[in-house]
Amino acid sequence: MSEEIVVGIDLGTTNSCVAVMIDSQVVVIPDEQGRRIQSSIVSFMEDGSLVIGNEAQRELVADPRNTIFSAKRFIGYPFDSKEARKLRAQLPYKVIKGEDQNSMIEIRGEAFALPEISALVLHRMKDLAEQYLGVEVNQAVITVPANFNDSQRQMTKLAGELAGLEVLRILNEPTAAALAYGYGKGLDAKLAIYDLGGGTFDMTVLQASGNVFEVKSTAGDTYLGGDDFDNRLTRVILIYLQNHYDFSIEKQPHLRGQIKHIAELVKKGLSVRDKFKLSQQIRLLEYPEPVELNLVMSRELFKKQCSDIIDRSFTICDEAFSRVPFDAKEIDDVILVGGSTRVPLVKSMVEDYFGKAPRTDIDPDEVVAVGAAIQGAMLGAPFSVEQLKHNPLLLDVTPVSIGIMTVQGICEVLIKKNTAVPCEESKVFTTTVDQQTVVKIQVFQGESRVANDNVKLGELELIGIRPAPRGEVKIEVIFEVDTDGLVSVKAKDLDTGLAHETRVKVSTGYSEENVSQMKERLDASGVGAVELTK
Amino acid sequence: MSQSSPANSTAHIALLHPDERQRTMLSSALSRTCASFTSGAQWSDIAKYPLRLGGIWLIFDEGTATEQAIEQIRKASEQAFWGILVIGQGNATTQQKLRGLGIDAYLPYPFDFNVLSQQIQSIGDKRAPISNYQVLPPQVAGGLDRVWARFDSLTYYQLLELNIDCSLEDIQSRFHQRSLMLHPDRHRRIKQSHPPVYERVNLIYKRVLEAYRILSDPLQRPLYDSALSLGSTRWDYKLEAQKASILKSSNQQETQLALAQALNWRNRGLLKPAYELMLSICQREPNNPDLKASIHGYQKLLELACREPEIDAVIQQQLAP
Incomplete structure (x- = not known):
């Protein structure tokens, strides 16, 4: 089996960046003007054409209603949530309510789903890579903030697929940064990744031992940046x-x-x-x-005006350190990620907190894409014992707890936050009334004890249960979080040992019909009709 | 490319059925769907069947003879990928008993042929050695097969090949070593081509992660160690309850860790150090009623144990001529 080309894309709230590994060297791919960072902005022009990236910046002022920026901040928040409401008040473009509580963006009378907007940005990154490499690019690793939940990850993955990319991994941004920093250095060190982006903050504590990068703890706030x-x-x-x-x-x-x-x-x-x-x-x-x-x-x-905002980030750092057996002052290297860490006040306050100056030898705007490219190359590498032994390996954790709703709306946690992935946890369910043929289970993600304060991931139905007196049929339900941080559910009939039929309704998802409509519209938009220059 | 599923068309099946006519009928139906086939009325009829091939036994349940057959199969085949499927009309108790003997499934008679082949398939996916697929390097596959053969009886220490007194650094470095070989990222390319292999590697890796999670936690490790001496191999709800009760009895992390250690020593029969540790904990938090209550238990145990030699001496005196 040969090497596959897998690009790494940092799909940021404000900026995006694409990189690829060629002969063990990571290259950040520039645009036509040589710029290595692209704005995550999509402008819908009056003539139906699209302007994506840095050129769309001027449209922010010229045509604010039809120029979409910061769309990533809406991803995963129901339309009626307080976060989405707050955000809407600040933005000049029109956000409307779509099916299933999803936010949609209305442009010139047409409603677009959030993954469609992200897909356009991703498509631009894919085009840049193809122009640069002179070959087709079909596989990517895309990064997300560490604290993105399941539906936010699903939407990002969908955006990648809409852009014509097979998404090999949804990678956490801070983990990617750590990989970029430590790759090939043979470190044995405790790393702290302070990631302050345009709209999100993440703190990740990580142990680097040779080519293994093990995430020890992560905490974050999706509304701090x-x-x-x-x-x-x-x-x-x-x-x-x-x-x-x-x-x-x-x-x-x-x-x-x-x-x-x-x-x-x-x-x-x-x-x-x-x-x-x-x-x-x-x-x-x-x-x-x-x-x-x-x-x-x-x-x-x-x-x-702003030091209290930065102080909020340290509360989150404290939370991350409360779960590891050492404290902030024992960290060997502090790595800054995200454009907002360019702010001198951030740098100096971070230095005070860790008692150590953060590393300045890496570009905070590119480091995430570089890490994604390294991970991509690793996933695309041919299979061999050498590969097994020497390629870098990332060991990541679940960012958010997963639980089910029990009596009185209490959320019973099944998989705790910060559990290493892949992981699974099982629970046995039974019928509560005679002759019951369906059992419904509501799955949530979040840290609150009250289920409804958390994000509802979906509803699981065990169907076709054999009619029997209550409590007789026992079905084991297995909840699994894979290496992408995505949740899946399997059920097994304990009597026969065979898989049990289930139906999962993901509440923030899109139907197949919806997705194929998005795909069609994207194809019709003419994006991606780029000729290879080499 | 080797077979993606050794079960069904490539499975080796041995059939035990006491009734000759029934056996012939089933044999002709089954033999077409598998690589090799043998049958007999009882275990001794087919004991010569080349066991090293690995495969699945179908046994028609006929009471105690079934149990004996299962025992003999277990003894004869050291490797556990001999799957056993029992077919019969046994009630829930019989089924449970046989499950306890380690059969993979019980199929109620009469059965649907499709269900039977589905079961054979699923047992094959679960049990066939990874070496058979010839997709992973032999040394990796062989190691995985050895682990798989004793998967449910391995302690976390055995799984990581570490001693019970190993250091936290040992645990971390062994975990990293295992991860380099077993992490699903390393096996992405066989996900589509060999799903049963990918699934099994994943399953083993998840257990490695579980072992690492428990053993690298300073509170959970002594609790796990204490359960080891009572015969458990995995962290379970009882240990979870013990942990919860320790967390409840003090909010001092130091006390919590010491409580876990005391419990560990107590369960392993080290009553004196356990009692002394409890004493020092109580001195640290003299006003904690929970600690006071539990130290009584330790004291009693220690007293009982101290008295044992005295009692022994009394008995010996009485028995002396």
Whole structure:
């Protein structure tokens, strides 16, 4: 069996990156202009064409209603959840309720599912790789935040499949970063990965022993990231504007996006200088001429506005360290991942927390894609004893607890958070009334004792049970988490030892019909009609 | 490419049936679906059957003779991939008893031929040696087959090939070694071509992970060790309950660990160190009523044990001429 080409894709909230391993060297694939990082933005133009990536950035201001960014933040949150509601309020594009509580994005009267948007970004990455390599690319490892739950992982996998990629692994971003950092170094070290992205934060503690990378503990928050800095700065700028001019923000929805864009510039400016002088012209509906925005922002002000956001990340670090037999100060290397770790305040606060300066020799924007490419090469490698012995190996854990609803809505945990994968746990179910032929089991994912506070993964039905007095039929249900962190359920009749028929309804999933519609629409959009240049 | 499933068309089947006419009838039906076939009225008729081939026994249940046959098969074949399927009209108690003897399945008579071949298939997938498939390197496959043969009776230490007094570093490094060979990522390419092999490797690896999870936990390891001396091989609900009760009796991690160690020593008959450890725990938390209550138990046990030699001496005196 020969080597297969497997690319690694970091599908980020704000930026994405694609890399591939060629002859034991990882190459980050540049776009036509030589840029190695692509914006995770998709803009739907008036003529029906699509602009994806860095070129779509200017559309954020020009056409905010039809330019989709940060779509990843919606993935896995039901439309009516408080997270999704909060997010909707901040975004200039229109989010509507789809089937099964899924959020959908309405663009020019057409509703798009979230995986479709991600698929477009992934397709762009696939095209870049194909142009660069001159061959077709059909297999990928795609990264997700460590604390993504089952449905978020499923949706990411679906996005990959829609983009025409066989997804060999859904890989946790911090784990990928650790692999990129430690690959080929023969380390024997405790690593901490501090991953502050645009929208999510993850802390992962990992043991590297030669070519084995074992995740010891992971914790995270899906609503903590660089966007929070931008929102704080946006607020500062808006308050400044409101103090100087009389206008209504409700009447001009594009304004928030525009100011957020400015806020981002301020944040980036403050990453290289102590003070940032802002001098911009802004159009307000209420004024015939553009108004002046002259403002000096300092790191001091940034610290005042944002240090509590960074402090929140350390509460999560504490949680991760509470599950390992050593503390933060015993870590050998701290690795920063995610664009938001470029912020000097983040760096210095991280240094205080660990009592040690974080590594600066790796690019936080590329490290995840590099790790994914290494993992991809490993999965694509031909089979041999040499391969078994010498290739790097990642040992990862379940990010979220899995349980079932029992009496009074209590969630009984079956597989605990931070259990090494693959793992399985079984439970015996029986009938509670005579002649019962169906048993229903509700499966949840989350840390709350109250089942309904957790994310419902789906409903499992044991059907066709042989009619008998109650309690006589015993069916063993096996819950399994595979190496992708995906959950599956099997049932076995304990009397016959044979597999029992089940029906699983995943509540946040898409029907086959839905998926084939998405596929058709993607094909029709003309994305991917790229000619190979080599 | 070797066979993807040695069961059914490539299975070796031995049939035991007391009734000759029935046997002939079944033989003609079954022999067409398997690689080799032999049959007889009782075990001694077919004992010469080349056991090293490995295969599945079909036994028609006829009471105690079945139990004897099972015992003989077990004795004659050291490797456990001899699957045993019993067919008969036994009630729930009989079935349970036979399961206790290690049969793979009990098929109620009369049976559907499709169900029978489904069962044979599933026993084959579960039991046939990985070496038979010729897909993994021989040394890897051989090791897996040896583990599989005693899978359910192996302790976590045996599974990792470690001594009970090994260090945490030993456990971690052995676990990493095993992972390099057994992790599903290493076997991705046989997932489609040889699903039963992939499944089995996965199953063994999951047990390795379980062993690692329990043995690398400072609270769970002494509890597991204590259960070992009572004959358990796996972490179970009883141990889970013990753990919960320890976690409840103190919120000091140090005390929790010491409690687990004391329990371990007690169960292994090391009553004196166990009692002394309990004493020191009680001194650390003098106001904890749970600890006070449990130390009484330790004291009683120790007293009883101390008195044993005295009693022995009294008895000996009385018996002396």
